[in-house]
Amino acid sequence: MARALRCSVCHAPFEAPGNGLRCGRGHSFDAAKQGYVNLLHAKVAAGTADTTEMVAARTAFLGSGFYAPLAGLLADSVPGEPDLVVDAGAGTGYYLARVLDRFAAATGLALDVSAAALRKAAKAHPRAGAIGWNLWEPWPVADATADVVLNVFAPRNAAEFHRVLCPDGVLLVAGPASGHLGELASTLGLLDAESGKEKRLGATLGSHFELVSRRETTHAAELTAEQVRHVVTMGPNAHHLHRDGLGERLAELTASMTGTLTVTTSFHVSAYRRSP
Ligand SMILES: C[S@@+](CC[C@H](N)C(=O)[O-])C[C@H]1O[C@@H](n2cnc3c(N)ncnc32)[C@H](O)[C@@H]1O
Ligand SMILES: [Zn+2]
Incomplete structure (x- = not known):
């Protein structure tokens, strides 16, 4: 994995x-005691990185297994036997670890800007390393080294996806499909951060990639009140809890729950090949 990295x-x-990590010209980057290496040397805008609270909610929620079908679909979408899998915006490293579990010879590289997420990602899998980086800057990764780039609910830098992928590499973009968390979205008035994103995704990747396949997986999840809190607060809605009454609506909903709430989970995994 370190062979694919470049000095930032x-x-x-x-x-x-x-x-x-230390390059031949003497630039050195210490490993944090939690195991990740931060290669960033510029500040990132406030609100970019997931907070400690969001990462704690994400860790707890993903640990409940409700998003395991997405992890399975990602692993199923990897062609052949990859050497290097790069997860762009890896968060806690949950999906990267599940893909590495499937391919015994593969190593993984988790890129994220959140220190809280990197602490988790560094320990997510024995064959994965975690690097602090801003995906909107040119990545500290060599050209044409990744067999797979994963991008799950995270920012999309098409030019860098293209540059770091091997010529026959595959980009796997995952996100919500229609109806995802629909019951919560309507009751709570969640951010519809993904609406229109599908179309924009094609436009963003258009000149760099060709769509090879798009697969979906849909399930019904029985969520406890705590799991409802976690699934809402582990994502971008967490930034809006104190605005527009979302925090109050979430508290009311979870307080009124006597058992579990049935919530739809629905994901897509879109596989892309590099255009020449
Ligand atoms: C919604 S989370 C998804 C995390 C993980 N892929 C998952 O699905 O569990 C988005 C992640 O992207 C990271 N992120 C957001 N903007 C970023 C940027 N500009 N550079 C690197 N990471 C970024 C956040 O810190 C967060 O961990
Ligand atoms: Zn250097």
């Missing part, structure tokens, strides 16, 4: 890694 200051390869 001068783009030179890193030398044999010790505790951290």
Whole structure:
């Protein structure tokens, strides 16, 4: 995995890694004690990175297994036997770890800007490393090294997806399909962050990628009040709890629940090949 990384200051390869990363020109980056290496050297806008609370909610919710069908669909969508899988906006590394579980010879690289997420991602799988990076900047990853790029509910930098993928590599973009969390969206008035994104996704990736397949998986999840709180607060809605009464509506809904609430989960995984 370290072989695919490039110094974020001068783009030179890193030398044999010790505790951290050091390039031939002497730029060095220490490993945090939680195991990830931060290659960032510029500040990132406030509100970009997932917070400790969001990551805690995400860890708890993903641990309940309700999104396991998406992890399975991602692994099913990987062709052949990959060497390097890069997860762009990996969060806790949950999906990367499930893909690595499927391919015993593969190593993984989790990129994220959130320190709280990186602490989890660094421990997500013995064959994965975690790097602090802003996906909107040119990535500290060598050209044509990744067999698979995963992008799950995370920012999409098409030019960098294209640059780091091997010529026959595959980009797997996952996100919500129609009806995802629909029962909560209507009751709580959740952000419809994804509406129109499908069309924009095609437009964003258009000149760099060709769509090969699009698969969906839909399930009914029986959520406890705590799980409802987690699924709402692990994503971008967390930034809006104190606005527009969302926090109050969430508290009312969970307080009124006597048992579980049936909620639809629905995901798509779109596989893309690099255009030449
Ligand atoms: C909705 S979460 C998804 C995380 C993970 N893929 C999952 O589905 O569990 C989005 C992730 O993207 C990260 N992120 C947002 N903007 C980013 C950026 N500009 N560069 C790197 N990571 C970013 C956040 O910190 C967060 O971990
Ligand atoms: Zn350097």
